[in-house]
Amino acid sequence: MIDPGKFTTKTVYVIYIASTTEKVWQALTDPAFTRQYFGGFSIEVEPRTGGAFCLREPDGRVHMSGRVVEWSPPRRFSCTWLIEGMPEFRELPVCLVTYEIAQAGAAVKLTMAEAHSWDIPDAILQGGRTGWPAILSGLKSVLETGKPLDVKLAPPEGMVEAVKQAVAAKPWLSK
């Protein structure tokens, strides 16, 4: 099991949704929902701390895998992430993704925090910084309107090259 204290939050995205905390929790953890807003990926998660987690591509391949670090419905869901679906990416250290759900007046506040255990370059962080707004805007649309947004997700320019360089140099080993 990883030590969350060794991870530093690098990207935060906050969005407010006209929904309930239970429905937002379901949208994050139920494959029927994730398929609609998360690039077509279906989530599979063992609902306990230490349980296995993955996001599957429509053809069944595992795109992302990890372990549940915290499972506290309907408030907090945290897990490690390793991108397996793209070459090189699977050699990166895992990152830690934490969703926090809280009532905010008549709406629900969803906070996503992406944390890393190494001095990760901005060019790699840019992947999450461009992806999360599209993914979580889609989640909000699915919950509020029943319709997804279908915004295209792709690694931003320079990200794949930065991952290749990082994997070749492995700066996380020198610490």
Added chain:
Amino acid sequence: MSKPKFVYVTYIRTTPEKLWAALTDPQTIRKYWFGITAECDWKPGSPWALKFADGRTADAGEIVEAVPGKRLVIRWRNEFKPELKAEGWSRCTMEIEMADYYPDFGGKAVKLTINHELEGEGTRFVEAVSGGWPKIVSNLKSLLETGSVAFDEKVHA
């Protein structure tokens, strides 16, 4: 050192024209901005102000650039909180683009990027707008997609 700034991106199922109208129409702004609205003719060089429902000025400045459906740049200073006003001028850029989408699904969306940057030094102003923009923009997205806002009481959460 880069200047203190906050960037927020949202995708909205709407058109650039409707989004521009929502960003510039005082009646619409009041709905998603918790009762605050803008006074402005949206021409470059014109004065711009955000007003509370009781007429007090919340923020003021001027329009730097206004390209309907594409880009709005406002020189912006807080006027009602001395500690924020003390940090001086900021620049807020709102950019509207069509998002790349999966043509098979036909779900066209518009990408709104808000970049709010302080001209000088300080952390409080950027901290304040970092808390405010997600609430305001989430409300704007709800209003455009569903016809009603997510919440009309501003909460500290």
